Amino acid sequence: MIVRLVVVLAVVVVALAARVALQRRLRWSAEDTLPGARFPGWVTNGATRTWVVFTTPYCASCGPIVEHLEGAYPRARVVTVDASRLGLARDFSVRQAPTVFESDGRGLPLRRFNGADAVRQAVPA
Secondary structure (H helix, E strand, C coil): CHHHHHHHHHHHHHHHHHHHHHHHHHHCCHHHCCCCCCCCHHHHCCCCCEEEEEECCCCCCHHHHHHHHHHHCCCCEEEEEECCCHHHHHHCCCCCCCEEEEECCCCCEEEEEECHHHHHHHCCC
16 A cells, blocks of 8 residues: 555656656747747837737737736837747747747847746736
8 A cells, every 4th residue: 555655656746847847948948949040020120129929819818918018018019920820930939829039139039938927927017
């Protein structure tokens, strides 16, 4: 009986550790983007800071995230991109909506957030 309990406990611990590791990797990894990937000029439009929000037509949390970013950084450009633009979504390994990137004036991604909770935690209101 005790051996079974120890085995079950070990499996649970390994599963939790794997989940934490996966969540950390999904938040940002430079290897996720294609080498040299940058946002095209129509996205940044010369802005010093651009928030690029990948959305889908059925994303319920995408609108509130756009409003959150606009409120937190009123001078920054906030652009929504439909994730069905497969070229951009592929270049930046977008797998869920919302996926948010902070980009500099040259279109290079600085930070990446996967999911609404990650944005709310990292970007103060």
